Amino acid sequence: MKTATANGTVSVREAVFGLLRAFGMTTVFGNPGSTELPLFMDFPDDFRYVLGLQECVVVGMADGYAQATHNAAFVNLHSAAGVGHAMGNIFTAHRNQTPLVITAGQQARSILPFEPFLGSTQAPELPRPYVKWSVEPARAEDVPLAIARAYYIAMTPPRGPVLVSIPSDDWGVQTLPVDAREVSRHLRADPDLLARVAAALDGARAPAFVVGAAVDRDGAWNEVVQLAERHNGRVYVAPMSGRCSFPEDHPLWAGFLPPMRERIVERLVGHDVVFAVGAPAFTYHVEGHGPHLPEGTQLVQLTDDPQVAARAPTGTSVVSSIRLGLLDLLTLSAPPRRVMPPRRARPPRVADPAPGERLPVAWVLQTLNDLRARDSIVVEEAPSARPVMHDHLPIFESQTFYTMCSGGLGYGLPAAVGVAMGRPGAKVIGLIGDGSAMYAIQALWSAAQMALPVAIVILKNRRYAALHEFARIFGYRPGEQVPGTELPDLDFVALAAAQGMRGLRVERAEQLRPALSQALQATRPVLVEVEVA
Numbered sequence: 001m002k003t004a005t006a007n008g009t010v011s012v013r014e015a016v017f018g019l020l021r022a023f024g025m026t027t028v029f030g031n032p033g034s035t036e037l038p039l040f041m042d043f044p045d046d047f048r049y050v051l052g053l054q055e056c057v058v059v060g061m062a063d064g065y066a067q068a069t070h071n072a073a074f075v076n077l078h079s080a081a082g083v084g085h086a087m088g089n090i091f092t093a094h095r096n097q098t099p100l101v102i103t104a105g106q107q108a109r110s111i112l113p114f115e116p117f118l119g120s121t122q123a124p125e126l127p128r129p130y131v132k133w134s135v136e137p138a139r140a141e142d143v144p145l146a147i148a149r150a151y152y153i154a155m156t157p158p159r160g161p162v163l164v165s166i167p168s169d170d171w172g173v174q175t176l177p178v179d180a181r182e183v184s185r186h187l188r189a190d191p192d193l194l195a196r197v198a199a200a201l202d203g204a205r206a207p208a209f210v211v212g213a214a215v216d217r218d219g220a221w222n223e224v225v226q227l228a229e230r231h232n233g234r235v236y237v238a239p240m241s242g243r244c245s246f247p248e249d250h251p252l253w254a255g256f257l258p259p260m261r262e263r264i265v266e267r268l269v270g271h272d273v274v275f276a277v278g279a280p281a282f283t284y285h286v287e288g289h290g291p292h293l294p295e296g297t298q299l300v301q302l303t304d305d306p307q308v309a310a311r312a313p314t315g316t317s318v319v320s321s322i323r324l325g326l327l328d329l330l331t332l333s334a335p336p337r338r339v340m341p342p343r344r345a346r347p348p349r350v351a352d353p354a355p356g357e358r359l360p361v362a363w364v365l366q367t368l369n370d371l372r373a374r375d376s377i378v379v380e381e382a383p384s385a386r387p388v389m390h391d392h393l394p395i396f397e398s399q400t401f402y403t404m405c406s407g408g409l410g411y412g413l414p415a416a417v418g419v420a421m422g423r424p425g426a427k428v429i430g431l432i433g434d435g436s437a438m439y440a441i442q443a444l445w446s447a448a449q450m451a452l453p454v455a456i457v458i459l460k461n462r463r464y465a466a467l468h469e470f471a472r473i474f475g476y477r478p479g480e481q482v483p484g485t486e487l488p489d490l491d492f493v494a495l496a497a498a499q500g501m502r503g504l505r506v507e508r509a510e511q512l513r514p515a516l517s518q519a520l521q522a523t524r525p526v527l528v529e530v531e532v533a
Contacts, residue, residue, distance in 0.1 A: 008177075010175065013038070015177045019144055020147075022179075022180035030075065032076065034105075035078060051446065055077055055078070055086035056086055058086065060092075061415070065422040067422070068418065071099070075100055079119070084126070091130045096213070097159045098161065099154035103165075104123060104165045106123055107168060108167055108168050112167070130161070132153050133162045133163075136164070140167070143166055148181075155183075155185055191328075193316060194320070201231055201233075201300070203273075208236060209234070209236065210275065210276045210282075211245040212245060214304055215278035216278075217278070218304065230330070231338065232340050238280065239282055244400065255390070260285065262288050262289070276300070276303075277302045277322065301316065302318050303317060366392045377427065378393065378395065379430050380431045381409065381411055381413065381415075381431070381432050382432055402415060414440050416447075420453065429455045432457070435464045445499040448501040451525070460531050463486050496527040506531065515528045
C-alpha cells in the first residue's frame, strides 16, 4: 500500500482498505467484472478474495460468514447485472437480518450521462426495498465516508445489508482517510414498558415463550433459557425461524409453531400469556382467518426491530436488544413457583427400511443425527423435509443451525460454505434438497477450492416436493398432477466431481451409514447424494 501524500491525502482505494481493515473485514466475497478491476490494484497481502461463480453464491457465502463471525461481511458485485443476479440472496439477507456491506461497480462518471454499456441506471434504487441503505456518492472523495456509514448502518439492529454503488474511476482519486469510530449497536428497553412485561409474565397462570431467530443472533440463548426456567414456561419456536434459539432436548421445549393462524391458536390454547421474544407475532405462510391468539390470551413482545413491533396485531411490544432486554427482565421478574408443565414426547424412532424400499427421509435424518457430533452445525435448505427434520434432527446448542428466513431458494448451499469459513474447526453439514441445490450449485466449486470440511447431504426426491404439499391447500385433488415440479436425471455425484469435490451415492439402506460417516470424518468437502422416498 502507498503512503499518504504531503497534504495527508490517500487514494479512495487506500482509504477504503484502511477502513475495512479497522472493521475486521479483510475477506472480500465477489465475482468481479470490468468496473471492479480498479478496486483490486495493489490488493493488500492481508486481505483474501473469495470467488463465487455466480453472484447469488457470493451473497449466500457472505451471509453465512457474517452470521458465523458476528460481523458484517464485505461483498463486491458487478454493476446492475451482478446485483440483479444476487437479488434473491440479498432479499434473504434482509429477512435474515444479516449485516452485509455490498459494493457494486459502476461505469466511469464521465460516461454515465450517455447510458454506457454495463452502466447501472439509478443504481441505488435497484436493491430497494431489501437493503437498509443504498447510495451512489455524489463525489469520489465521499466513497470512504459512504463505506463507513454503510458499515454502521448494517451493524445497527435490526441488522441487514446495505449497498454502495462506486464508479470505476473513483478508486484512484485522492481523498482524506476516514477513521473507524465506535458506534453504539444496542438499544436498552423502556423501563416502564419492560416492567409491564415482567408483571404480565409474573402474573400468568401458564405462560408460553415463542422464541425467534433474533435470540440466537443476539447471543441471548442462555438468558432465554434462564428466564423460561424461572417461569416454568413452555417454549415454542416461532414459525419459519431461521435459527435455533432454545435447546430442543430441554424439558420445557414444546416444538414448532406452524405458519398458519388457526393452527397457532390451537397450539397456544391453555396459555394465558404469550411472550414473543426475538420473533414476530406471527409469521404466516398461507391465508388464515379469525383471531391471532386464543380468547383471553395476552401477548407481550421483546424485539430488536421497530417494524416487527409496529405490525404486531395486539399486546405490548418492547423494542430493545434481545440480550439486554432479557437481562433486565431477569432482574425484574419474580414469579410464583409454578409446576413444571408436562414434557413434550419425542417421536418414536423410525424402523429400518425393508430391502429394496426407498429410503424414508425420517430414517435418513435419524441416522444422520445418530452419527453427527452434538455441536456440529446444520445449514438447511430442504423445505419439504423440514417438518421431518424437526422431529428427527434436533438442534441442541446455540449457533449450530442456520436456514433462510425468506423462503427464497439458493441460500443454503453457499451459506454452508460461508459458515464453514467463519467457523474453522467446526463440522458443518449442509442439508439441501435436490431442487434447492440447483439454484446455487456453483458453491460446490468454492468449497472445493478452499478445501473446507463441509459435508453436503443432498436429499434427492426428484421433484419440488414442497409444492405437492401446498397443492392440497390450494385445492388440488388427490393425485392431480402439479405442472413443472418433476426433477428427473440430476446427477449430483457427477456435478460434485466436475467442480473438484468427492461425491458418494446412496440408494440402499446399507450404504447410508458408511457414506455419512466418511463425509462427517473428512477434512475436505464431501457430497452425499441420498435417494429418498
